[in-house]
Amino acid sequence: MQIGILGVGNIGATLTQRLSTAGHEVKVANSRGPETIPAEVTASGGRAVHAHDVVTDVEALVVSIPLVRVPDIRPLVDRLPAGAVLLDTSNYYPFRDGHITALDEGQVESLWVAEQLGRPVVKAWNAILSGSFATKHAAAGTPGRIAIPVAADAEADRALGMALVEDTGLDAVDAGPLADSWRQQPGAPVYCTDLTREEVPGALAAAVATRSPRRRDLAMTVLAELLGDPTVDRGPDFLVQVNRLLYS
Ligand SMILES: NC(=O)c1ccc[n+]([C@@H]2O[C@H](COP(=O)([O-])OP(=O)(O)OC[C@H]3O[C@@H](n4cnc5c(N)ncnc54)[C@H](OP(=O)(O)O)[C@@H]3O)[C@@H](O)[C@H]2O)c1
Numbered sequence: 001m002q003i004g005i006l007g008v009g010n011i012g013a014t015l016t017q018r019l020s021t022a023g024h025e026v027k028v029a030n031s032r033g034p035e036t037i038p039a040e041v042t043a044s045g046g047r048a049v050h051a052h053d054v055v056t057d058v059e060a061l062v063v064s065i066p067l068v069r070v071p072d073i074r075p076l077v078d079r080l081p082a083g084a085v086l087l088d089t090s091n092y093y094p095f096r097d098g099h100i101t102a103l104d105e106g107q108v109e110s111l112w113v114a115e116q117l118g119r120p121v122v123k124a125w126n127a128i129l130s131g132s133f134a135t136k137h138a139a140a141g142t143p144g145r146i147a148i149p150v151a152a153d154a155e156a157d158r159a160l161g162m163a164l165v166e167d168t169g170l171d172a173v174d175a176g177p178l179a180d181s182w183r184q185q186p187g188a189p190v191y192c193t194d195l196t197r198e199e200v201p202g203a204l205a206a207a208v209a210t211r212s213p214r215r216r217d218l219a220m221t222v223l224a225e226l227l228g229d230p231t232v233d234r235g236p237d238f239l240v241q242v243n244r245l246l247y248s
Contacts, residue, residue: 001025003164004054005046006073007064010130011089013041015062015168018137020045022167029054031069055080060160063117064089064125067109070116077117085157087122087164088113091186093220105213109185110151110178122152122161123181128170129192129239136194137169147197149175149184149204171197175204183207187216193244194237212247219246 003019005012005028016028026046030037034048042048055061055076063073067090077086092109103112110123125133127148138145150165150172152158162172175184183204184190190203191212222242226234 001060002058003027004029004058004061005064006030006051006054006061006076007089008037008041008048009064011125011133012062012064013038014130014134015064015089015125016041016046017044018168019164024167027054027058031065051076052079055084057081058084060085060087060164062087062089062125062164063113063121066090067092067103067113070113074117077119080119085122085160086117086119087124087161089125091126093186093216106209108179108182110181114178120153120157121178122150122157123175123178123184124148124150124161124165124172125168127184127188127191128194131236132192132194132240133168133170135236139169140166140171144196145169145171146194147171147173147200149173149181149190149200151175151178151181151184153177171200173197173200173204180204182209182212185212185216187212187214187219187247189247191216191243191247192240193247194240206248215246219243222246 001024003024003026005015008028008030016026020026021044027049028046029049029051037048061080114121136146148170150161165172188207190200195203
């Protein structure tokens with residue numbers, strides 16, 4: 001499949017490597033130009049291009065940029081082929097993105113993104129930490145493989161998103177329409193807690209809309225305190241452990 005990836009940070013770089021390895025023809029871009037994209041990102045396949053090229057001749061575009069930047073890319077997304085599927089990995093953190101006044105607390109993030117971009121999105125890969133995504137992928141059928149939710153309004157778009165998630169070494173769980181995707185936002189039990197296919201449905205069902213934002217902000221405060229001392233090595237799974245404790 002011809003796939004464009006916009007954003008080559010923590011998540012976009014791993015997406016590029018995994019989707020290329022899975023056999024997709026991938027183009028990747030950031031805001032600063034292809035010469036700024038590290039060679040290792042495309043070492044296993046994929047082509048670094050200018051942002052204006054990443055939307056041409058693709059069947060899917062994955063947007064993996066800070067949510068605060070989403071409104072900026074509307075002109076690019078307007079040039080996507082009509083039938084292309086748009087996927088988005090973003091999450092909203094008011095501590096970091098507080099100057100977005102258009103996104104009110106309680107507003108479903110993916111619906112806001114779709115409104116900004118003027119077309120439906122598939123919400124995927126938002127609920128896995130970049131460290132887990134980079135290191136914990138596994139072949140389909142591997143016991144304990146990490147699973148993540150995928151939400152979209154059109155069945156066909158959701159199915160495509162789930163297939164691509166599976167191509168990146170994760171199990172995909174159908175999380176229903178975008179209106180329900182608050183269940184996979186920061187602070188929810190499924191959010192960045194490295195659950196399995198068996199565990200994800202229960203975690204989605206257990207989400208409480210009013211609790212997730214409070215727990216998200218609590219986690220930011222706890223992490224700022226606990227990670228404040230750079231001489232203390234908390235280990236690779238520390239964030240997942242904190243999330244499991246605070247979001248369950
Ligand atoms: N980090 C995580 O653990 C994690 C987990 C799940 C989901 N997410 C979400 O996934 C998204 C990406 O996260 P990340 O950690 O990968 O971010 P990141 O490391 O900060 O990378 C962001 C990327 O977006 C690009 N970008 C920003 N504005 C752009 C624009 N207007 N046009 C084109 N490219 C633009 C940046 O390129 P330039 O530097 O050239 O601007 C950069 O390559 C965020 O929404 C985040 O909330 C993150």
